[in-house]
Amino acid sequence: MIRYFIFVPSPNVAEGHQHKNAFLMADVAGSRVITEDELDSTTLGLAICEILGDERLLAEMSQRALNAAKPDASAEIAKHILSLVKENS
Numbered sequence: 001m002i003r004y005f006i007f008v009p010s011p012n013v014a015e016g017h018q019h020k021n022a023f024l025m026a027d028v029a030g031s032r033v034i035t036e037d038e039l040d041s042t043t044l045g046l047a048i049c050e051i052l053g054d055e056r057l058l059a060e061m062s063q064r065a066l067n068a069a070k071p072d073a074s075a076e077i078a079k080h081i082l083s084l085v086k087e088n089s
Contacts, residue, residue, distance in 0.1 A: 004051050004061040005031040008039055029065040 007025060009018035025031040032047050051058055070076075 004058060005029065005065065006044070006047050006051075007031055007033050008036060009033065011036055025068075029068045030061040031065070 005025065007018075007022035009016075009022040011019065013019075019035075022031070022033045026033050032051065034043055034047060051061065
C-alpha cells in the first residue's frame with residue numbers, strides 16, 4: 001500500500017498545533033505541507049503531480065510514512081491508562 005500525505009494546516013488552531021504537527025510529519029515521513037495562504041488549485045495540483053510523477057519519491061514517502069507509523073498506538077495508550085488507574089486504586 002502506498003502512503004503519502006499533503007497537509008494543509010489550519011492557521012486558526014490554538015498555538016499553531018496543526019502547523020507544528022504538519023511540519024513534524026514533513027520531517028519524519030516526508031509529507032508535503034501547503035500553508036493555507038499558499039493553497040490554490042495550481043499549488044495543490046503541482047504537489048500532487050510531483051509526488052505521483054516520481055516513483056522514487058513516492059516509494060520514499062511511502063516507506064517513511066510506514067516507518068513512522070504506530071499501528072498499535074491506541075492499544076498502548078489504553079494499557080498505559082489502565083496501569084495508571086490500577087496504581088491509583
